[in-house]
Amino acid sequence: MTIEGRLIVTVPIVSYCHNDAFVPYDEQKCAHLKSIWGFLKMHYESSSLIMALYFANQSCDPFLARDAPCRIRTHVQYTVNATNFFDIQKTIMFSKEHNIRLVIRNTGHDYLRKSTGPGTLGIWTHHFKDIEVINYSSRYYMGKAIKIGAGVQMFKINKIMHAHNLGDYEQLASIFGLAADQILEFEILTASQSLNEDLYWTFAGGGGGTLSIVLSMTSKAHPELRTAVANLTFTNAGISQDTFFNAAKIFIIGLGLILDASKTSIWLLIESMFTITPITIPGGSKNQLQKLIDPILQTLKRDNVTYTMNPIFNITEAQLGGRLILQSLLDSSPGVIINVFQNILILKNTALLSRVSVNISRQADLITNKLLSKLERIMLGGGVYLNEADSA
Numbered sequence: 001m002t003i004e005g006r007l008i009v010t011v012p013i014v015s016y017c018h019n020d021a022f023v024p025y026d027e028q029k030c031a032h033l034k035s036i037w038g039f040l041k042m043h044y045e046s047s048s049l050i051m052a053l054y055f056a057n058q059s060c061d062p063f064l065a066r067d068a069p070c071r072i073r074t075h076v077q078y079t080v081n082a083t084n085f086f087d088i089q090k091t092i093m094f095s096k097e098h099n100i101r102l103v104i105r106n107t108g109h110d111y112l113r114k115s116t117g118p119g120t121l122g123i124w125t126h127h128f129k130d131i132e133v134i135n136y137s138s139r140y141y142m143g144k145a146i147k148i149g150a151g152v153q154m155f156k157i158n159k160i161m162h163a164h165n166l167g168d169y170e171q172l173a174s175i176f177g178l179a180a181d182q183i184l185e186f187e188i189l190t191a192s193q194s195l196n197e198d199l200y201w202t203f204a205g206g207g208g209g210t211l212s213i214v215l216s217m218t219s220k221a222h223p224e225l226r227t228a229v230a231n232l233t234f235t236n237a238g239i240s241q242d243t244f245f246n247a248a249k250i251f252i253i254g255l256g257l258i259l260d261a262s263k264t265s266i267w268l269l270i271e272s273m274f275t276i277t278p279i280t281i282p283g284g285s286k287n288q289l290q291k292l293i294d295p296i297l298q299t300l301k302r303d304n305v306t307y308t309m310n311p312i313f314n315i316t317e318a319q320l321g322g323r324l325i326l327q328s329l330l331d332s333s334p335g336v337i338i339n340v341f342q343n344i345l346i347l348k349n350t351a352l353l354s355r356v357s358v359n360i361s362r363q364a365d366l367i368t369n370k371l372l373s374k375l376e377r378i379m380l381g382g383g384v385y386l387n388e389a390d391s392a
């Protein structure tokens with residue numbers, strides 16, 4: 001079998017930082033790597049780096065001592081830089097024939113190490129970059145749609161959608177449903193709701209990487225909406241822990257109102273920082289949004305808490321566990337939820353909510369048995385989001 005020069009042999013880029021590695025030590029290159037290591041881009045442009053540092057397990061880490069070994073261990077051993085159906089077909093046949101474990105890698109963003117593994121052959125879909133706005137017509141849906149190659153990233157999709165006066169879903173879930181609810185087709189053998197129905201629902205439900213390889217998907221494209229958006233971040237620096245938590249509580253109590261009437265919020269609470277990134281009101285006005293965040297802003301001002309409105313996202317050392325919380329519980333008893341959140345943060349002060357998450361190096365049962373169980377106890381119904389679930 002040949003895949004026409006598309007095979008990449010993994011050479012950890014961090015080799016420059018170690019004596020015992022794949023290329024000679026290089027102080028300058030290593031310093032540069034360290035300075036950009038946290039950024040997403042260097043990881044999603046790589047065919048082998050692992051963004052979930054816990055699962056990279058220090059196999060080749062720029063911040064370990066120069067004489068620490070740099071090994072492939074947790075990374076893929078080889079990767080096929082696929083750009084068409086035949087690359088993928090040949091790679092699957094090769095791995096079957098030789099009984100080699102195959103993993104599918106897109107950005108390598110997965111929290112649960114599903115896109116990497118020791119001794120694996122990777123299929124890298126990052127360079128499936130075709131994207132096209134189309135008129136779609138089936139008995140399920142008729143209207144604008146967007147066909148997206150497996151390697152196309154959100155920033156690119158947003159740009160194209162905007163150029164066509166269409167909106168992206170990230171923040172529109174309260175109006176249109178989840179992104180998974182918008183998908184019309186997956187291109188594998190082509191699974192649509194009328195063809196290969198089982199495969200369609202498996203992919204829509206988050207079973208990616210276990211059944212087949214998706215080359216592209218086609219999704220409904222809704223008209224763009226004027227949207228009000230705000231970020232907010234504050235820390236516990238210079239204030240008491242009670243003052244800090246009280247301000248976060250004001251937000252959580254008001255969350256039901258934000259979620260009503262098609263509003264969405266992505267937020268995060270750790271012992272030392274609270275951040276909203278962002279609150280979104282599709283079709284809403286600045287005044288409407290202002291009214292929703294006024295209670296928390298007033299509390300922050302009253303208590304002299306300084307806040308900013310510009311967060312940054314990096315790769316992560318966090319390990320996740322997750323629980324979907326019913327809005328009915330939030331509406332009827334926000335106090336119960338707030339108590340549990342507070343207990344979780346007290347129990348483990350590096351825990352992180354709303355994606356309940358914690359650094360569990362050396363504390364493997366903490367998330368499963370101590371933190372998440374508290375949320376499960378107050379919840380009948382609910383569920384988990386597979387991509388941000390507890391890996392145990």
Ligand SMILES: Cc1cc2nc3c(=O)[nH]c(=O)nc-3n(C[C@H](O)[C@H](O)[C@H](O)COP(=O)(O)OP(=O)(O)OC[C@H]3O[C@@H](n4cnc5c(N)ncnc54)[C@H](O)[C@@H]3O)c2cc1C
Nearest residue numbers: 104105106107108109110111114115150208209213214387
């Ligand atoms: C810091 C961080 C923040 C996050 N925030 C959010 C968020 O706000 N909202 C949200 O919904 N999710 C969020 N996630 C979860 C993230 O969206 C999921 O982990 C997602 O699966 C990443 O997909 P990927 O293709 O980029 O990553 P990868 O790690 O490359 O792939 C993820 C999984 O899909 C499989 N796969 C990849 N490509 C294909 C393909 N072409 N065909 C079949 N299977 C394939 C892989 O084998 C793997 O199992 C976040 C994750 C991180 C690390």
Ligand SMILES: *[C@@H]1O[C@H](CO)[C@@H](O)[C@H](O)[C@H]1NC(C)=O
Nearest residue numbers: 034035036037038039312314
């Ligand atoms: C994000 O990563 C960059 C590059 O490694 C680093 O300089 C920065 O301090 C990190 N920021 C946070 C909030 O971790």
Ligand SMILES: *[C@@H]1O[C@H](CO)[C@@H](O)[C@H](O)[C@H]1NC(C)=O
Nearest residue numbers: 053054055056057058059074
């Ligand atoms: C990390 O590697 C060590 C051995 O070096 C192993 O004991 C441990 O289980 C690994 N952890 C993960 C999360 O893979």
Ligand SMILES: *[C@@H]1O[C@H](CO)[C@@H](O)[C@H](O)[C@H]1NC(C)=O
Nearest residue numbers: 006007008047081082083127
């Ligand atoms: C992967 O393939 C794409 C498209 O042919 C090419 O631009 C890119 O340089 C390749 N990457 C590597 C690491 O081989």
Ligand SMILES: *[C@@H]1O[C@H](CO)[C@@H](O)[C@H](O)[C@H]1NC(C)=O
Nearest residue numbers: 132133134135136143144145
């Ligand atoms: C889609 O339909 C619109 C009219 O509804 C038409 O103007 C446009 O050219 C069509 N686009 C394609 C790609 O067929």
Ligand SMILES: *[C@@H]1O[C@H](CO)[C@@H](O)[C@H](O)[C@H]1NC(C)=O
Nearest residue numbers: 239243300301302303304305
């Ligand atoms: C906030 O700062 C003002 C002015 O410095 C001060 O008068 C007030 O007491 C402070 N309030 C709190 C709650 O610390």
Ligand SMILES: *[C@@H]1O[C@H](CO)[C@@H](O)[C@H](O)[C@H]1NC(C)=O
Nearest residue numbers: 229230231278309310311312
């Ligand atoms: C909110 O923060 C995100 C991430 O830093 C940024 O991309 C976005 O522009 C910010 N939005 C507003 C309204 O400031």
Ligand SMILES: *[C@@H]1O[C@H](CO)[C@@H](O)[C@H](O)[C@H]1NC(C)=O
Nearest residue numbers: 317318350358359360361362
């Ligand atoms: C995670 O825990 C390990 C081991 O206890 C520690 O070295 C590391 O600094 C921690 N990381 C964070 C972000 O707290």
